[in-house]
Amino acid sequence: MKVKIFITMFISHSAIEKAKEKIGNLNEEKSIFSTGNVLYLNRYEDETFDLAMNMGCLHMINKNSDRLCHLQNVSRILKTGGYFLVDHCKSEWGKGFHTIEDYEQVKEQLKDFHKENYIDRMVLVNGEKIKIPLKVIPYLEKSKTDLIKEITCFGFEVVETFETDTESFGNSTLALFRKTP
Numbered sequence: 001m002k003v004k005i006f007i008t009m010f011i012s013h014s015a016i017e018k019a020k021e022k023i024g025n026l027n028e029e030k031s032i033f034s035t036g037n038v039l040y041l042n043r044y045e046d047e048t049f050d051l052a053m054n055m056g057c058l059h060m061i062n063k064n065s066d067r068l069c070h071l072q073n074v075s076r077i078l079k080t081g082g083y084f085l086v087d088h089c090k091s092e093w094g095k096g097f098h099t100i101e102d103y104e105q106v107k108e109q110l111k112d113f114h115k116e117n118y119i120d121r122m123v124l125v126n127g128e129k130i131k132i133p134l135k136v137i138p139y140l141e142k143s144k145t146d147l148i149k150e151i152t153c154f155g156f157e158v159v160e161t162f163e164t165d166t167e168s169f170g171n172s173t174l175a176l177f178r179k180t181p
Contacts, residue, residue: 004049039066041073048077052084056169059089062140067150075154075179084156084177087169088147093139098167099123101131113138144173155180 016035036043038057052074061067074084094110095103099121106119118133142150148158156177164174 003051039069039073041070041077044077046076047079047082050079050082052078052082054084054086054088056087056089058086059093059139059141059169059172060137062138067140071151071154075156078179080179080181082179083159084151084179085175086147086151086177087164087172087174089139089141089170089172090143090147090163091141091171093141093170095170096165096167097170110136112136142173144175147173147175151175151177 038061054074058067058070061070078084092103092107094100094107097103100106101120101122109117109119113136117136119136120131121134122129123132124130144161144163148161152158157180159176159178161176162174164172166172
């Protein structure tokens with residue numbers, strides 16, 4: 001049985017290249033990776049996927065109308081009974097990120113993304129850690145309760161939730177939903 005998986009993430013060309021390297025010749029399809037607009041998902045037909053994963057992308061969509069559009073389309077492209085896995089920041093976005101050296105020093109700047117605002121981030125370039133100024137971008141924190149309420153409005157039921165704190169997504173809720181008939 002072939003399972004079709006859809007993953008949304010804030011675009012990272014280097015992450016896509018690393019994933020392509022890791023799978024190498026394991027996949028007979030020429031290209032299983034694509035980039036595009038996460039709101040509309042126009043290139044995908046209804047009920048195409050068994051699993052959709054939104055790992056750190058939904059909390060980067062801070063406009064309510066855009067979130068509604070994205071969630072409606074995830075529901076549309078998932079098969080009935082399919083699963084939707086979401087990792088969404090609850091609070092203190094940026095705290096614990098491996099690219100931020102001193103969260104306490106920049107936490108107020110992280111909250112002020114409505115103006116042109118940059119913070120130093122640590123990145124690896126050719127194996128060497130260097131500081132570069134990166135623009136602070138919009139994000140939206142949501143409590144576990146609010147996240148569940150938002151997603152279940154689109155025909156999903158909660159399967160399981162976990163409280164997580166990782167270098168990638170900070171203080172977040174990892175939630176597994178199932179699309180109901």
